[in-house]
Amino acid sequence: MHESLLIYRNMRYLKVAVALVTVTGLLYALHSPVENPNGGTWLGYTLGTLSASIMGWLAWYGVRKRSFGGPSIRMEDWASAHVYLGIALVIVSTFHSGFQFGVNVHTLLYFLMLIVVFSGVAGLYFYMRFPRLLSENRRGLTTDMMLGQIAELDSELSAYAVTLDDATAKAVFNAVHNTEIGGNLLSQLTVDNPNCPTLLARKFVERSDGSHDEATRRKLLTRLSKKEGLLRRIRQDTKLRCLLQLWLYVHVPFTFATLAALVTHVVVVFYYW
Ligand code: HEM
Numbered sequence: 001m002h003e004s005l006l007i008y009r010n011m012r013y014l015k016v017a018v019a020l021v022t023v024t025g026l027l028y029a030l031h032s033p034v035e036n037p038n039g040g041t042w043l044g045y046t047l048g049t050l051s052a053s054i055m056g057w058l059a060w061y062g063v064r065k066r067s068f069g070g071p072s073i074r075m076e077d078w079a080s081a082h083v084y085l086g087i088a089l090v091i092v093s094t095f096h097s098g099f100q101f102g103v104n105v106h107t108l109l110y111f112l113m114l115i116v117v118f119s120g121v122a123g124l125y126f127y128m129r130f131p132r133l134l135s136e137n138r139r140g141l142t143t144d145m146m147l148g149q150i151a152e153l154d155s156e157l158s159a160y161a162v163t164l165d166d167a168t169a170k171a172v173f174n175a176v177h178n179t180e181i182g183g184n185l186l187s188q189l190t191v192d193n194p195n196c197p198t199l200l201a202r203k204f205v206e207r208s209d210g211s212h213d214e215a216t217r218r219k220l221l222t223r224l225s226k227k228e229g230l231l232r233r234i235r236q237d238t239k240l241r242c243l244l245q246l247w248l249y250v251h252v253p254f255t256f257a258t259l260a261a262l263v264t265h266v267v268v269v270f271y272y273w
Pocket residue numbers: 038039040044045047048049051052055093096097098100101102104106107109110113262265266269
C-alpha cells in the first residue's frame with residue numbers, strides 16, 4: 001500500500017499539493033504589504049490559518065486510522081493526501097512566516113513541524129523499502145524456523161564440545177549458551193556484534209588449527225558459520241522491524257509537541273497584537 005500511495009489515483013494528491021503551493025507562491029509574490037511580508041498581514045493570517053488547518057487534519061490521521069466506519073473517504077486517500085499535503089505544509093507555512101525566522105517560540109514551532117515532516121519522509125521510505133528487504137532476508141523462513149535451526153545447531157555443537165579440549169569446549173559452550181538475540185534498543189539495531197560469542201568461538205576454532213582432529217574442526221566450523229549466518233539474518237530482521245517502529249516514536253510525539261507549540265504561537269501573537 002505504501003509504495004502505491006505515491007501514485008494513488010493518478011497522483012491526485014500530488015496535483016492538489018502542487019496547485020496549493022503554486023497559488024500560495026503566486027499570492028506571496030503578488031502581495032506587497034507596507035512592511036516586510038510577515039505572518040501578521042492579511043495574507044500572513046490566511047496562510048497561517050491554512051497551515052494550522054492542514055496540520056490539524058494531518059494529526060487527525062492518527063485518530064482516523066484507528067476508527068472504523070466514519071466518513072466514507074478511503075484510507076488510501078487519507079494516506080496519499082497525508083504525504084503530499086504534509087510536504088506542501090512546509091512551503092505554505094514558510095510563505096506564512098514571510099521568512100522571518102529568529103530565536104523565538106514561532107521559529108520553534110517551525111522546527112518542530114520540520115522534524116515531524118522529515119520523520120514522515122523517513123517513515124514513508126522505510127514502509128516502501130523494508131517489506132522487500134525483510135522478505136529477501138528471510139528467504140522463505142520465518143523467525144521461528146530460523147530459531148529452530150539454531151537450536152538444532154546448538155545441540156550438535158554441545159555434543160561436539162564435550163569431546164574437545166577445555167579451551168575449545170569453553171568457547172563453544174559460550175557460543176551455545178551466551179549468544180543473545182534482541183535485547184536493548186542498541187542491540188536490536190546492531191547486526192554485526194564483534195563480541196558475539198558465536199563469532200568469537202568460530203574465530204577461536206579457526207585459530208586452533210592442529211589442536212584437534214581435522215574432521216571435528218571442520219564440523220565445528222561448518223556449524224558455527226551456519227549459526228552465524230542465521231543469527232545475522234535474525235538480527236537484520238529485528239533491526240528492520242525496529243526501524244519500522246522507531247520512526248513513529250519521533251513522528252507521533254513531535255506531532256503533539258508541534259500542536260502544543262502551534263497553540264502557544266497563536267496565543268503569543270494575539271497577546272502581543
Ligand atoms: C503550521 C502553522 C504555523 C506555523 C509553522 C507558523 C510559523 C510562523 C513563523 C515561523 C512566524 C515568524 C515569526 C517571526 O516573525 O519571528 C510566524 C509569524 C506569525 N504567525 Fe504563524 N505559524 C503558523 C500558524 C499561524 C496561525 C494559525 C496564526 C493565526 C491565526 C498565525 C499568526 C502569525 C502571526 C500574526 C505572525 C506574525 C508575528 C510577528 O510578526 O510578530 N500563525 N508564524
